[in-house]
Amino acid sequence: MTTTDLPQSLLPTLSGRYYTDPAVFAREQEKIFETDWFCAVRSADLPAAGAFETVQIGRESVIVARARDGKLGAFLNVCRHRGARLCTEDRGQVKRAFQCMYHAWTYGLDGKLIAAPNLTGMPDVDRTEYGLTRVHLREWLGYAWVSLAGEPPSFEGTVMADVADRLGGLQELDAYGIEDLALGKRIEYDVKANWKQIIENFMECYHCATIHPELTEVLPEFADGYAAQYFVGHGAEFGEEVAGFTVDGSEGVERLPGVGEHQDRRYYAITVRPQVFVNLVPDHVILHRMFPLAPDRTIVRCDWLYLPGVVESGVDLTRSVELFHRVNQQDFEACERCQLAMGSRSYARGGVLVPSEHHIGAFHDWVRARTEG
Numbered sequence: 435m436t437t438t439d440l441p442q443s444l445l446p447t448l449s450g451r452y453y454t455d456p457a458v459f460a461r462e463q464e465k466i467f468e469t470d471w472f473c474a475v476r477s478a479d480l481p482a483a484g485a486f487e488t489v490q491i492g493r494e495s496v497i498v499a500r501a502r503d504g505k506l507g508a509f510l511n512v513c514r515h516r517g518a519r520l521c522t523e524d525r526g527q528v529k530r531a532f533q534c535m536y537h538a539w540t541y542g543l544d545g546k547l548i549a550a551p552n553l554t555g556m557p558d559v560d561r562t563e564y565g566l567t568r569v570h571l572r573e574w575l576g577y578a579w580v581s582l583a584g585e586p587p588s589f590e591g592t593v594m595a596d597v598a599d600r601l602g603g604l605q606e607l608d609a610y611g612i613e614d615l616a617l618g619k620r621i622e623y624d625v626k627a628n629w630k631q632i633i634e635n636f637m638e639c640y641h642c643a644t645i646h647p648e649l650t651e652v653l654p655e656f657a658d659g660y661a662a663q664y665f666v667g668h669g670a671e672f673g674e675e676v677a678g679f680t681v682d683g684s685e686g687v688e689r690l691p692g693v694g695e696h697q698d699r700r701y702y703a704i705t706v707r708p709q710v711f712v713n714l715v716p717d718h719v720i721l722h723r724m725f726p727l728a729p730d731r732t733i734v735r736c737d738w739l740y741l742p743g744v745v746e747s748g749v750d751l752t753r754s755v756e757l758f759h760r761v762n763q764q765d766f767e768a769c770e771r772c773q774l775a776m777g778s779r780s781y782a783r784g785g786v787l788v789p790s791e792h793h794i795g796a797f798h799d800w801v802r803a804r805t806e807g
């Protein structure tokens with residue numbers, strides 16, 4: 435079947451190789467992940483000077499560290515001498531500096547070269563020239579967003595615009611005060627699927643009635659297959675019998691004080707390209723960061739954020755967390771099932787999008803424009 439044979443109401447998807455071909459993934463790494471703003475680290479995970487995390491962004495390992503002046507900085511994780519990887523741990527704490535294990539070049543928390551062992555006959559190393567390679571970092575919503583581009587795209591025109599488009603204005607997000615929330619729970623998922631499978635799945639709710647029994651109990655509108663993205667400006671409403679966004683519809687925890695009446699008892703889902711999902715409910719925020727590692731492997735870190743007082747009180751968050759944890763497990767299992775078939779000749783020309791999935795077509799256009807232009 436060719437594109438022109440398809441009924442008007444169906445759109446072709448990307449073909450299977452977009453999910454399996456290492457060359458496609460390499461283009462995405464270069465043109466998307468190493469260019470766009472990438473949500474790397476939760477700022478509060480690096481509370482003190484010397485705290486650091488390393489993250490994989492495209493083909494690069496990046497160190498995000500808190501300097502002595504309290505600011506976060508981001509650097510390529512490559513020693514400027516002979517190129518040894520400076521930090522091999524995922525996270526840690528150094529006292530005052532990063533020291534390379536090979537010849538002991540030492541870099542300050544601001545990336546400056548502060549010591550290079552000076553052997554007899556060796557010329558002085560220009561310390562300003564050989565600091566770590568710094569990349570752009572911007573903090574927003576309590577997270578450090580990193581761009582490896584020489585000239586990053588406008589943060590307002592990309593990241594913030596995605597949020598504003600979904601919510602009908604950024605002021606709608608301010609109400610949740612995300613940067614002041616505390617981490618109630620984090621779960622990391624190692625998903626054997628291409629990152630685009632995960633985005634496409636998040637963008638539609640055609641599957642909700644089939645695989646999300648708990649979610650559709652809380653959000654009955656989702657059983658009709660409307661994607662959360664269709665609820666721009668007004669969100670999806672909780673069912674009448676539902677008290678809170680919990681696995682059994684029981685009451686949640688203290689409502690976020692800024693949440694307005696029009697946002698109460700509603701759920702909003704936002705996709706921030708290329709690798710973040712934000713879910714807003716009256717008493718918490720769920721933020722997913724994706725770390726695409728291979729054509730068929732993506733790490734997803736999911737944070738459940740609540741008022742600091744709620745987290746400090748030790749109140750039981752199990753039912754609150756369990757709802758979206760189940761949604762995640764159900765979604766990622768479906769993504770992994772699709773990934774298994776992406777190399778099949780049956781999917782060589784892709785599949786189709788039914789009308790309620792049509793906005794996924796716009797995402798495909800975006801990926802194509804970014805990687806094939």
Ligand code: FES
Pocket residue numbers: 513514515516517518534535536537538539
């Ligand atoms: Fe790092 Fe030589 S490679 S000090």
Ligand code: FE
Pocket residue numbers: 635636641642646761765
């Ligand atoms: Fe889902």
